[in-house]
Amino acid sequence: MPTSTRDRFLIALSKFLGVSPSQPNPVLALAVCPEWLFIETLNEVLEGESLRLDLEKFNRLMLNCGRRMATSHFFDFFFAGVGSIEKFEAAVESYRKKAVWLYGNFRYAYRLLAAASKADFDAELARAERVDPADYEAREPFDDIEAIDLEDLDLLGYISSSKIRDFDLAVSLLDQLGAASDVEAALSSLGAERRQKASNALAEHGFRLADSEKSMGREGLDELRRAARAKLDELVKRQDAAIAIGKRNTHRYLSLPHLDVYVATSMREKKDFASQHKFIRGVFSNASVSPLKLRFFDPTLSYVDDRITKGLIEMLMLLRAQVTIYNAGVDDTFGKDSEVAATLAQGKPVIVYADNEKRAKMFRVDHPLGLQISVNTGVAHGIIVVKTPEECAEMLRKVILRELDFEIVHEGGNYKLRETTTGSVVRVVSDDPFLTHSFWTYYHRQLS
Secondary structure, eight states: OOOSHHHHHHHHHHHHHTOOTTOSSHHHHHOSSOHHHHHHHHHHHEETTEEOOOHHHHHHHHHHTTOOOOOHHHHHHHHTTOOBHHHHHHHHHHHHHHHHHHHSOHHHHHHHHHHOOHHHHHHHHHTTSOOOTHHHHTSOOOOOSOOOOGGGGGGGSHHHHHHHHHHHHHHHHHHHHHHOSOHHHHHHHHOHHHHHHHHHHHHTTTOOOOSSHHHHOHHHHHHHHHHHHHHHHHHHHHHHHHHHHHHHHHHHHHHOSOOOEEEEOOOOSHHHHHHHHHHHHHHHTSTTTGGGOOOEEOGGGOOOSOHHHHHHHHHHHHHHOSEEEEEOOSSOOHHHHHHHHHHHHTTOOEEEEOOSHHHHHIIIIIOGGGEEEOTTTOOEEEOEEESSHHHHHHHHHHHHTTOOOEEEEEETTEEEEEETTTOOEEEEEEOOHHHHHHHHHHHHHHHO
């Protein structure tokens, strides 16, 4: 652990320039000028425990290290008033966090920011500055979307629709049996497979189809037909009403001027619709989020009856949203995985909700979607993993308002920008100079 001001300054300077600070002689790793000249400049900056760092001395250091000289607004933003080694180290860390967050590369960040005009410099850094919550709180309330009864949410699903169709066929079969002169013969003529399918469809809604007329009786069959028909009519009526609301909501989503959040999920069973809706309500009604009046796409309240149209709409919502929330659930699916990958590839943040420790660890450490390259910038983006709806709401607010807190750690040959609350790695920079050079050379070549 370095103790002298000189050693600490050289390590911090190495980090600032994107050079590994573990070199046995940092001066040789940093300087392109004669060693004596670098030391001479260094001695002008260091004065005991104090630093005499101004723009002129800073630019002499940059020149001696083979870097371009910085503008006054660059120096003033990051290093004005830095008079101690502690303040210099803190200033370097502040710069590095912004460099990794915005550009995924220390050297490129300096090359761009150090020579940028004041207007361009301010515009670049504004992308990492905090947003005033008043900008969101001044909006009109987001109450355009109609509610659907919790018990009817699953009626929008393709699996539930398939089950209702099967139930309809089974009820039609009961009508045929009721019209038959010989029910016993009619039952036998169905065949074991068809009879079992009808029996399963009826059982799904609490009815039992007997194996023969003797065990059921003509009156029993008529009663079963009436009860099943009434249940079917009720279900179809409820489904038609839910679908009508879902379609209207879909058109409302399409006409929203802007969308803040896309919620990615997969819903198959009735419990999936209920748990997803409860999760979404929990996040967006949370006291840390609700004042922002965020516009969010709730898939439990949207309906499209065509697979291709549904895919196009969801991709449009994904493209327009600032953030994607991914409800991991028990199993991963191709649809959810592709939506997460598409979000990261756009350079947008993803929050993954995994409600148990094993799943959370898998997404934070092992999942292949844990790191994706933004096609626009080449920056490696990671996901934020949360374990409760309350934590999800907290992170969503921080993402929207750019209030995330970070630390830079060096692990396994990489610099990782880690979000401090969840421990999630959101950016990565390799410390391998050849890999870094090769990556950015080919990346920029692909863009040209």
